[in-house]
Amino acid sequence: MSLEVDARPLRVGIVCPYSYDVPGGVQFHVRDLAEQLLALGHDASVLAPADEDLAVPPYVVPAGRAVPVPYNGSVARLVFGPLSAARVRRWLAAGGFDVVHVHEPATPSLSLLACWSASGPMVGTFHTSNLRSRAYSAFYPVLYPALEKLSARIAVSEDARRTVVEHIGGDAVVIPNGVFVDRFAAAAPRQEWRSAGGTVAFLGRLDEPRKGLPTLLAAWPDVVGARPGARLLVAGRGDAEAAAELLPERIRGSVSFLGQVSDDDKAAMLATADVYVAPNTGGESFGIVLAEAMAAGAPVIASDLPAFARVLDDGRCGVLVPVGEPGPLAAALSRLLGDPQARTRLQADAAAVVRRYDWSTVARDILAVYETVTEGAEAVRAVEEVGPGRLARLWNRIG
Numbered sequence: 001m002s003l004e005v006d007a008r009p010l011r012v013g014i015v016c017p018y019s020y021d022v023p024g025g026v027q028f029h030v031r032d033l034a035e036q037l038l039a040l041g042h043d044a045s046v047l048a049p050a051d052e053d054l055a056v057p058p059y060v061v062p063a064g065r066a067v068p069v070p071y072n073g074s075v076a077r078l079v080f081g082p083l084s085a086a087r088v089r090r091w092l093a094a095g096g097f098d099v100v101h102v103h104e105p106a107t108p109s110l111s112l113l114a115c116w117s118a119s120g121p122m123v124g125t126f127h128t129s130n131l132r133s134r135a136y137s138a139f140y141p142v143l144y145p146a147l148e149k150l151s152a153r154i155a156v157s158e159d160a161r162r163t164v165v166e167h168i169g170g171d172a173v174v175i176p177n178g179v180f181v182d183r184f185a186a187a188a189p190r191q192e193w194r195s196a197g198g199t200v201a202f203l204g205r206l207d208e209p210r211k212g213l214p215t216l217l218a219a220w221p222d223v224v225g226a227r228p229g230a231r232l233l234v235a236g237r238g239d240a241e242a243a244a245e246l247l248p249e250r251i252r253g254s255v256s257f258l259g260q261v262s263d264d265d266k267a268a269m270l271a272t273a274d275v276y277v278a279p280n281t282g283g284e285s286f287g288i289v290l291a292e293a294m295a296a297g298a299p300v301i302a303s304d305l306p307a308f309a310r311v312l313d314d315g316r317c318g319v320l321v322p323v324g325e326p327g328p329l330a331a332a333l334s335r336l337l338g339d340p341q342a343r344t345r346l347q348a349d350a351a352a353v354v355r356r357y358d359w360s361t362v363a364r365d366i367l368a369v370y371e372t373v374t375e376g377a378e379a380v381r382a383v384e385e386v387g388p389g390r391l392a393r394l395w396n397r398i399g
Contacts, residue, residue: 115146129159129285178362184295187267197229201273206238212279222330270296
């Protein structure tokens, strides 16, 4: 998709369903999209669950403290109820938005409340690829009127688009998650994280099994056996002590648990890594961290999930391994750590491919969707104000 868009500044209201202060793919996408829109001269306001006293960027409007809720195979921090609905209505009334962009519109949080309350051009982005049809069937009578109000639908991957088609109905244009490629490419490695046996990096919540850390830790003793001196960097929220207990005591010193890292530290970790590993077991619709690793120059080994295979160009830009199997993962890690020529080839192929995910391209495509729905709304208003008969006569005169 490479449409040229009108330079007319737009006022965009963006709704994030998940707690803004908790790291996550949707939150990062919302943040980066808002900052890219602002950099391009548009006006953006983000409504997101967040404590009133939380330090947030000036474009973020906090909508109250979120509550942890088991949702879609994970734990999501959401807000819902009459107070949240009132906050959504006030934000919409004060915003005067040209277009409202709702992320995960079916999520029972601010997104669904915004779909119920908003009028005018509205775009929905669907990030998830594993929503259960049973849940959609149960709530479909409630969801349908809200989702029908969407002027356009975006899916971040083909897997997410398929979820829309199968469980919601209709279709969606695929526009991937964005990455600031140059920022990751410019990141400097940290010498203190380097190791003679090679450095492997993992990023993900430690207490969420589908991120695959147990599989990686089960594979790690074999990696250290084949590559003495290898080091594993683990970044992410969770109980590091509980995770370390999954390792034999003799090799625990080869694993560094970094906790939740800043954006700069994440980029530095990826730039340092000889290999980035994504041993996820499922539930992934895109895999933004794979694109970030590719941009930073880290060769990637990932589970052979459909979403990951697409990002890695079916294995041309990274190594795909069977899902949830420590043995093949250990073998792939040991092999790639010991093969600098293979790593160099993967780096070169990834650097060429990852540009398709740069925010300069992604934002342009999203703006093209905004322009389409706002121009459509203006045409409808013109018909309503002028009247279809008079509009036809005016058009005949012009013609």
